[in-house]
Every structure is written in structure tokens, then in C-alpha cells.
Amino acid sequence: MTRQGDSGRMPLPVGPRRAKPGGMRTAGWTGIGGAALLAATAAAYSPPARRWYLTYGASGEEVGQVLPGDELLPDPDLLSTRAVTIEAAPATVWPWLVQMGSGRGGAYAFDWLENLLGLDMHSADEILPEFQCLAVGDLVSLAPEMSEMRVEICEPERTLAFRSTDGTWVRIFHLTIRWLNTRLISRNRMISGREERS
Template sequence: MDRAPKSSVRTGLLIAGIAAAAYPLLLRRWCLTWGATAEEAESALPGDELLPDPGLVATRAVAIDAPPGAVWPWLVQMGSGRGGAYTYDWIENLFSLDMHSANEILPQFQNLKTGDVLPLGTTGPRMRAEIMEPEQALVFRSEDGNWVWAFVLRSDGETTRLISRNRIAAPDAGPLGRLVNLLIMEPGSLIMERKMLLGMKERAERLARTG
């Protein structure tokens, strides 16, 4: 009677073990550089100097068939209680982040300035706008200095590359904490950020079409 459940448990543990071994070797770089070219992943971007020695760097990107002017408004209105993050709101709000992704430009949130602080919910980190170069770069840094999140726009005149780079200080959390970060937090961040980048792509392209 107990053989089938025990066999299932062993199979599950074997699959988990294979995944744990394969991810760092085969999938981690793809996870941390989804959508980015090798040049984008390796080049210096605005904001790198704000956290020069991070424990983790993730550079992800998407190509948008719209000029930077159609992308920028969606970036500056991001945040809790503002335009949201264009990702899975229901997941964000499990952590009380008050994210409600807007489908239109919100004029009341278009006046973001360097030095403005945006909270991520009531308990999340407070992010300060450190660099603002309209239609080129928007960089946030957490008030504790452990997280820098940069958005960079590069255009060839027809399309725009939206590059997102996270630089995160990773204090030693012990073996279990490092394993959780490696196998859960990193892939989880890809799921959320991929949705965010594609969400901004869809919104910016629609804005460009409709003017």
C-alpha cells in the first residue's frame, strides 16, 4: 500500500535533484539574461556605479516596435498605488504590494523627479529615483543601498530596446538561503520580469499605433 507513495516521493526528489544540478550549469545564464544580447548583458549601463560590487546581476531586455517616447510614460508611472508593474498583479498583491497595472497613461504620475521615493507596498523596500534621463534611462536604488534597478532605452529610430538591469547585494544567507535564492528566487524573478517587459511592450506598441 505504501510503495506507490514512496516511489512517487523518490521520483520527485530525483527530479528536483536533477533540476538543482542542471540549473546552474545549463539554465542560469539564460534566466539572468533573458532577451538580452551578449553586448547588452556585458556592457556598462547607467546606475552600475550605484552598486559597484553586487552579489547578483540580472540583465533582461525586449524589443519594442515603438519609439522611446511611447515607452517612457509607462516607466515613470510604475509603482505601488501608481501604474503598477504590468506583471501578474495577483502575485504581487499576495505580498500586499498594492499593484494594479494600468492600461492607460496616468497624467498624475508623469511628473516623477530625481530624488522621489516610491514604496513597494507597505512593507517592501523604498525605491529612490537616482537617475532620470528622459526617454533614455531611469534608475532606482533602494534606500538601504542593496538593490539598484535600471531601465535603459536604446533606439535605432524605428524600434526601441528596453533593457532592465537588477543589481542586488547578496549577504551570506547560509547554504539553505543561497539554495532558495538560486532555485526559487532567480527563476521566479524571470517569470515576473518577463511578464513586465512584455506588458510594457504591448502597451507602448498600442500607444504608438493610436498616437
């Protein structure tokens, strides 16, 4: 069975995995599996893989674009800019953004992975009216026991920017219209220290 992916058709195994006759893996296969995992991890941290991950979906122009909120953390240690085209108008996308957060609409990512990391995240599959009023100064928790994020910019259907209360992380969501669709640019600006730089 195959499922449609972003990059075309990719075969995915469906159903239970079956053991090969003999039923036991040998030390040789375990060693090869461990070596493959180590090689995959090393490749993931290689400069080309890191750049791909930090700029996934974004054009060179979007990566270099100055966004509202960049000034909130002008000299980050880590900068990522990702983008996606959504087949809907900004007015349709905006309500999903303003309800994001732990105990709210979730993060719209892989809940199973976030919960494996102890983040207790549950992404909504509908608009939640009780979380539609978001204003500058409001605090939103992105995950339990993490620094809260303060809303710094809230321009409906255009820009939503958060800054962590410890000043080490800025998260920006910027919407633009591209043809009849919405281009969502997501930018993270982080510093590794615990104190905000001046």
C-alpha cells in the same frame, strides 16, 4: 486550443481538468510528481538555467554594456540584465516606466504571482497622468513593506535608475532606439548585506 507564445505556438489546456476514471491518485504518482518538482527546481538553479534567467532576452553585448547607474552600486553580489524589443518609440514607452510602483502603475509583470507573494500589485493598462512627473530624489515603493527606491537618474526617454534607501539594490531601465522600435534594457544590481559597501 493553442495560444501564440514568444517562442512559437505552444498548446495550452483550456477548460476544467477532468479526473481519470478511479478518481484517486496513488502514492506512486504523488511520489513521481514530487520527484519531478524537485528535479525541475534543481534544474532551475543549475548554472545554465540561472544564466538564462539572469540574462533573458539580452545579447552578450547588452549584458557587458556599461549603463548609466551602474556606478551607483559598483560591486554587486547579484547582477541581472534582461532586454526586450518594444514595437513603439521611446516617447511612447517612457510614460509606462515613470508610473511604475506599488500604488502607482504596478510592475507590468504577473500580478497574480506578485499578489500571491503578498505584494498587492495591480498593473495599469493605461497611462496614469497623476504619476507622470518623476524627478531625481523622488521615492517610489515597488512593493508594500519593502525598502523604497529613490530616483537617482531620470533622463526622459533614455534612462531611469532607482536605488533602494538601504543601498542594497539598484534598478536601471535604459532605452535605446533599434530601427523604428525601442530596446528596453532592465538591469538589477544587488548586494546581499543590509549595509551599503563603500
